[in-house]
Amino acid sequence: MASLTAPTGQGGEVLLWGITGSGKTEIYLQAAAFWLAQGRDVLMLCPEIGLIPQLLDRCRRRFPDRVLSYSSHLSDGERRQTWDRCRHGGPWLVVGTRSAVFLPLALLGLAVLDEEHDPSYKQEAPMPCYHARDVARYRARQAGAYLLLGSATPSLESWRRCQAGACQLLRLKERVAGGQLPAIRVVDMRQELASGQRTAISRPLRDRLEAVCGRGEQAVLFVPRRGYSPFLNCRSCGEAVMCPHCALALTVHRHHNSGARHDVLRCHWCNHRQPLQDRCHHCGSRAFKPFGIGTQRVVELLQQQLPGLRLLRYDHDTTRGKDGHRRILEQFARHQADVLVGTQMLAKGMDLPNVTMAVVLAADGLMYRPDLRAQEQALQVFFQLAGRAGRGTKPGEVLVQTYAPEHVVVRSLVEGSYDRFLNQEMESRRRHGLAPYVRACLLRLSGPSARTTANGAALLASHLSPGLGCQGWTVVGPAPAPVARVAQRSRWQLLLHGPEGPLPLPSGQNLRAVLPRGVDLTIDPDPMHL
Template sequence: MVEMARYAQVCIDTQLSAIDKPLIYSIPPELSGKVFIGIPVLVPLHSIFVIGYVVGMSHEADIEQERIKPIVKVLWEQPLFDDELLRLAKWVSDYYHCPLFDALRLVIPPGWQQGIEERVWIEDLDAAIAWVKSKGRRSPKQAEVLNKLINASEPVTLKELREEFGSSVRQVLKGLVDAGIVKIARSERARMPSMIKRQAAKLTDAGVEALKQDKITLPEKHRLLLERLLQAGGPVTLARLEDEGFARSTVEALAIRGLAEIVEIVVPRVGELGPEGFEVPPERIVLTDEQKEAIVGIVKSIDEGKFNVIVLHGVTASGKTEVYLRAIEHVINIGGQTIFLVPEIALTAQAAAIFRYRLGERVAILHSALSVGARFEEWMRIANDEVDVVIGPRSAVFAPVKRLRLVVVDEEQDESYKQEAAPRYNARDVSLVRAKWNNATVVLGSATPSVETYYKALTGRYKLIKLCKRIDDRPLPTVHIIDMRKASMKRSKWLSDILLDAMERKLAEGEQVILFLNRRGFAPFVMCTECGAVETCPNCAVSLTLHRDKGILLCHHCNYNAQATNVCRSCGSTTVAMRGAGTERIEQEVSMLLPMAKVLRMDRDTTQRRGSHSAILSAIRKGEANVLVGTQMVTKGLDFPNVTLVGVLNADIGLNFPDYRASERVFQLLSQVAGRAGRGKQPGEVFIQTYNPQHYAIIASATHNYDSFFKRELLQRREPPYPPFAYLIDVVASDEDERKAFEAINAAINVVRMTMLKKGEVATLLGPAPCLVPKLRGQYRFHFLLRSRSRKLLMEIMKEALELMDRNLKAKLSIDVDPMIIY
């Protein structure tokens, strides 16, 4: 007989515990056999109860028995994560220097809710009754509260008391607590979201035999229903069957005869998961020779059953999606699963529509735009091994798949794969770790791979597969560089005459246009022409952006807003001017200048409502609009055959950003947005407006020459070394007090320097300095950069330095390993 574990290592929130490691609790007899890895439990911590997650089991404990407290309660009978996801969370915690509890949040089911709840009850009933009789007249509110508690059959929540007696009830209770009459205890509550269940009909084994042997005499309608259930291969909701003409009475009649049964199933919320308006080709696509070679290479890697990384470098519209699909179909045929990562939520919807058409309903979608209930249902389908493919943005890399054979990271260079808030993980890199543990293949696909990824491919660490031609030998778009220092601008401040002329020509021919400007809002800032004052955010060291359709000035960092006005808040002058242009202004400008233009805008402002992404893309695909103005949302993954012209209104945004990736970022954006043109039968044109026409990133994107850009960029990064020749950690200290933030960054630097001296090995330490945005969300910010050619050395220095820092200092720091953008 196997001896049950007696102790559990439980991970709790480090904000509640000063100890940043799992705590040991005993498993009481009544919970024996119910506590496993991944189970959420309620445990005592000091004088309160908190929620923790079981991350280890043991028969022995290495601390004194009298210090070990028992687990109070199992909160959910099904583990929230398995051994592999726990291992992945531990890796994230170690590599990105974040608490394990925070890393575990990445792998637990979406919708798992926990919160603090305070309950109040009578500790001494006799004393309470005596107090009401003796002092009730002098303190009527205390008497009212006590009477409620005396008459309550169970502890009352503080929230309930607050609602009934007002916000001052805690002060009312204080004297009663001090007198030992009342007790208040804090605990945490937890729950899962509810799932929508529907009644469905399912074919029984007897029903299958009845159809095969053809021995049972059945009414025609009954036989048709059995055939429909056989074709479905699983349960079909009664509502759907009724829509198809099968009455409930027909289903019940078959159930009585044992040929079918009525079951309850969780029905995916299709309205959220699968948008309308995405057309998929009805016929099987004829592969190009390059696609065939790419598929052979990927399938061979999958069949080897070893960890491999393949860089699929294909020009825009070269058919990378079809290559992905064929590889995924092979994985399904051999009984494996695929995680397919996309950088944008909008691309999730498009990919899901295509994949479901080709692969059926065993495709799950995970992203934050779904309701909590929908995400939880999809997570449960994955956890129950009911799907073969998981599609989503970065968080989908933590999906609870059990048969992983392939991970595809589409547009692998995209910064969206890097999470800005802690834990600051990069989903691309996490996918490599997970695939390695599962001996799976990773395909990193892009028309513009990151410099680091392409360098690894050229140096043999990754395998390189190229798709150099577009489908059907369609030409890449012709790119025109418009020198804005000399361009004629008679009709608009923002759109050159040559671009407007080209747009008029294309629209007259019934074709479509995409205009790209990586700034949302109407104007990036407003300025008083009398005193020069600029409206700035009180919480962040940035100007406020005018959003004229909402009548507000908005901070794009903290969402602070103020009413837009034409009166200067500094001097009272009415000469307030709007400076620059954002997508909102361009949308208005195009509508005014080109009467034939039916303009839609795609940016964060127009895509906040659920389904708005899909509605915009559907309108473009159906021809209901012929001009799409947008931010970087329009630069990647979108496939509109009738778009023959792309205009880049300001290619210089970000070009002079003080970041070693600035040129790479501009090259990628320009190349990607240019790739939206000419994907159908008509050739495409691209017009790039710039004040830096000789910059190598702009020239390389205009000539579709990735290799020339890569060679030039590599030279820029050799000395001083930056990735791929070095590794970086960006450490930021922040505080509401500027002096305290500066003291914290200096204290952290001193510890890091001491650690380097102790190890006798030197990494480069740059800083301290104010961050590019020196004040953000009310916090002043200073940072330093730690750089080394050795990743191992860099990680050791950071880990040992953090171990030497006190808790208060660490609370002020944010650690960004392998930063994508330094601001």
């Protein structure tokens, strides 16, 4: 606490690296109490709306009249009211998502980023593209405030700042009251397949879920995707059913109305919807099959294989509305379900003492994404999910289903060696000249046609290459974006990378003047995803 409460007027930056269940939130609250008593405002950020209800409740119990909330789940009027109250009448403790970093707090004393590693802190669209951690750091410097970054799995960027002496490192290596971290069990799905088990629910998982629920305990089960199945495929010609507006397969969603099953196809990018067709429009075959697995399909499989199990789903589709997250979490906390099946929001910050088992249903999908940060982010999710188990007095267990049990991410999880992984990944990035040892900037272009957008990207590359080359920067591309069409607009991109320091880019107005009419430009410095 001494590192966060010295009223020097100059502030500082602190990384609080604490294992899950080590009491990081309590340290946030004690530091907030000190600065509120000094008449200074406190900003407490969460990466996801789903984390706000629990944190907000804890803050309001501690500071009944001093707490404000700010997130997209509030109405425009409620957000405006919070904005206006921040200007006067403080000191305030504001709990919010990344956009709360811009609130006009009169006298900031402490800014907290819980789960500072989370990529949700990065705004990728629309402009301006920013990282809440960078904005919070700037605001803390301007106000002479402290910036407190909390995580059980720190980002490479924050770890490097600690190594460089720009950020003070504090460690919490034990759980509160001496609780033990959960044991990790890996299920080799290759062996399950060889023994004739072809369902996503392995025999060890089924047996353990029965045992956990038989003891009156609860489990959380992480599935990387929502919906029923990621895509619908024709088994005659091999074509997938694509969104008519985007270069993406439509996701199968299953609904039950008055006992009748109703399947629809949805695009998760433009929200296009259409009925589930019964005939392939390429070859006329009726041999359709959903491929892959989502949260809806997992719930269905569990209902079939363990009929007595009480299940809740926790994903973007079930948490819509102002109190959607709170409603489901309160139901689960009251033990109205035995298993909570959900997407990545399951792994973030939930404190449910009766949960003694956490499950990674399909680890491989996260580990093998074509992304620079795939391994780092997969291990962060797995460690965070593991931290949901055994937070009370009962011991916890984690079950990881994978076809690659020898993968470095799985080994690091089993060994509990996030430190070693972090250092190995840092050395690999340094050796290959990758972020965070270099800077990058992604220029995203979208236009009404592929030809016009590609021409605009080529013009922009020609315009930038000479000046950037003189400053040690490289222009990669132009190339089609990984998702080449969204909402009937073609997408191309340029990737710029070069030495650390300010981005040597002309103004946005200068760049847009080069582009053909109808082509839009988004400038994303230090992108989290390509």
